[in-house]
Amino acid sequence: MIKNIIFDFGGVLMDWNPRYFFKDYFKDDVKMEFFLKNIATDEWNAEQDRGRSLKEGTEILVQQYPEWEQDIRAYYDNWTTMLRADIPKNVAVLKKLGATHYALYGLTNWSQETFPYALEHYDFFQLFQGKIVVSGEEKLIKPDAKIWQVLLERYQIQAGESVFIDDNPQNIAMAKTLGFHTIHLQDDTDLASELNALGVVF
Numbered sequence: 001m002i003k004n005i006i007f008d009f010g011g012v013l014m015d016w017n018p019r020y021f022f023k024d025y026f027k028d029d030v031k032m033e034f035f036l037k038n039i040a041t042d043e044w045n046a047e048q049d050r051g052r053s054l055k056e057g058t059e060i061l062v063q064q065y066p067e068w069e070q071d072i073r074a075y076y077d078n079w080t081t082m083l084r085a086d087i088p089k090n091v092a093v094l095k096k097l098g099a100t101h102y103a104l105y106g107l108t109n110w111s112q113e114t115f116p117y118a119l120e121h122y123d124f125f126q127l128f129q130g131k132i133v134v135s136g137e138e139k140l141i142k143p144d145a146k147i148w149q150v151l152l153e154r155y156q157i158q159a160g161e162s163v164f165i166d167d168n169p170q171n172i173a174m175a176k177t178l179g180f181h182t183i184h185l186q187d188d189t190d191l192a193s194e195l196n197a198l199g200v201v202f
Contacts, residue, residue: 002181002200004162005097006151007128008142009108011167012185013090014083014118018045021081025074039068040075049109051139079114091124093191098127100202105131107151107164112136131155142166143174163198165191 010016018036026032036042040061048057054076062069097104106128108115115134119125125132133151140147152159159179166172172184183194195202 002102002161002163002198004103004105004157005195005200006105006107006162006164006180007094008164008166008168008171008185009106009110009118011087012165013087013094013124014122015085015087016083018075018082020084021074021078025071025078035068035071039065040072046109046141048111048113049135050141051112051136054111054113076114080117083118086122086124090185090191093195094124094127096192096202097195097200102200102202103131103155103157104128105133105151105155105157105162107133107142107147109135109141142168142171145174145178148175148178148180163195163200 007013018040019032022032022036023029026035044057044061048054058072058076061072065072094104104127106125110118112134113136115136133147133154135141135147138147138150140150142148148159148164151157159175160181162180163183164172164175164180165183165185166175167185169184172182175182181198183189183191183198185191192202
């Protein structure tokens with residue numbers, strides 16, 4: 001029987017994309033895509049999610065690509081613009097679950113320096129009652145199995161009694177190997193229907 005619902009945040013409850021800032025910043029989609037795919041890459045940003053400070057990550061990249069210094073520094077200076085909004089249809093499901101007996105947890109790849117902004121500006125995070133594991137705080141990042149173990153041990157829950165929801169297929173694959181029920185959230189996924197199919201009633 002499912003007792004726990006575990007949410008990833010980015011791409012599930014929050015709509016974050018660096019293009020929301022850099023599209024107007026560069027006013028040149030080709031240059032923007034080159035910058036995000038070759039300079040300020042997802043892999044580079046993930047190291048800040050793993051616990052490296054924003055300052056250190058920025059300085060490392062500036063040393064590597066001094067000709068892009070202004071653009072690199074603009075990344076975290078304008079991070080809040082990249083966090084455009086919540087994802088209403090999924091937040092609505094979360095709020096319905098918040099009125100049930102299911103326990104809600106968060107497991108997110110997020111910098112410990114930027115996550116407090118989301119907590120402050122989006123009240124639905126209160127539904128988790130602080131039961132959130134943040135990669136930047138743990139110095140672990142999905143899909144490393146160890147971060148799921150942190151969640152299981154800290155809150156004394158069982159994978160087999162839990163649904164894990166994420167938009168990243170690598171994270172979903174790892175969660176499955178650890179024994180979680182999973183929902184791979186994509187643009188056309190009806191989260192409520194997927195939960196119902198797993199026996200979650202709300």
